Amino acid sequence: MGRWQPDSQGRLQEAALALYSERGFDQTTAAQIAARAGLTERTFFRHFADKREVLFGGSALLKERIVAGVAGAPAGDGPLAAVARGLDAAAAMMGEFRRDLSRQRQAVIVANPELRERELAKLADYAVAVADALRQRGVGEAQATLAAEAGMTVLRLAVQRWAGGDDDQDLSTIMRDSVADLRAVAASG
């Protein structure tokens, strides 16, 4: 973010989510987002490559954090415990984002098939990277892939629950509860 316009990125994000919610993602233009934020279209494109990037912009960094969490897990951690460290890292990063904006983001994505598929593809991409990190820890092929995929499912559901929730539970707590739910499900008869 340039220092010439403090928090313009945040203002653009807020304006974009409001417009996507009000009139739909497809019907919103970058120019409208900029106008709503009281900024120029040029400023919009200084911060985002396109209007989709407002929704998916932090995803490369999030992936890095998750993979670093998995790779940095203590040697004694099993596959799911290592994945849970990555999820903790994700929760720490995503939990800083305003919950009302996360809720808007979820609603916009759910309402648009193309964005929904894009979100699933993003998580599939994370899963590939996490499985790779697990294999480097010596986890076998099948278990690495399963643990990674199950972990990304936990991530998605926990964020949905957090964004949609009315209570004050923070994302880290919900994430850990969801990992515990996964363990309970797998241990069930």
Next chain:
Amino acid sequence: MGRWQPDSQGRLQEAALALYSERGFDQTTAAQIAARAGLTERTFFRHFADKREVLFGGSALLKERIVAGVAGAPAGDGPLAAVARGLDAAAAMMGEFRRDLSRQRQAVIVANPELRERELAKLADYAVAVADALRQRGVGEAQATLAAEAGMTVLRLAVQRWAGGDDDQDLSTIMRDSVADLRAVAASG
């Protein structure tokens, strides 16, 4: 399938997969598929709405079978055990498909981002239906969704392993092994 042209659907499927593999999905037309199968384009459209349906045509029936497997599981089955019954039903249906054609189908989908996203969306749709069937069995919200999503991950990975494998293991065995892998992962430290 009409009795006037025995196995024309199978011939079209085989021709389509061969062409998708050779020249790519986007570069193949329905007319070319029909010609390769020695049939008319009109016959193609009697069997398939479009060239994508050659790849995704059986998916509504497969979903029904999976959901019926889950819904029909003995009352004492826990969530993952019930999902495993649905996966058994899927393996029974998909395992009848020729493995060499399944392998071609997988390769075509992996090579095309749009088809890959479509495949993920299909599995997400199955997961919603399976979670619903679990809730009707009295499974709680979070565990129903997690068990359903994890189950669809097992399905995807097992089919990949089966289609890509050089051994003679049948899909049902691989599916059960994969469920066992999921249990092992979740039970790990």
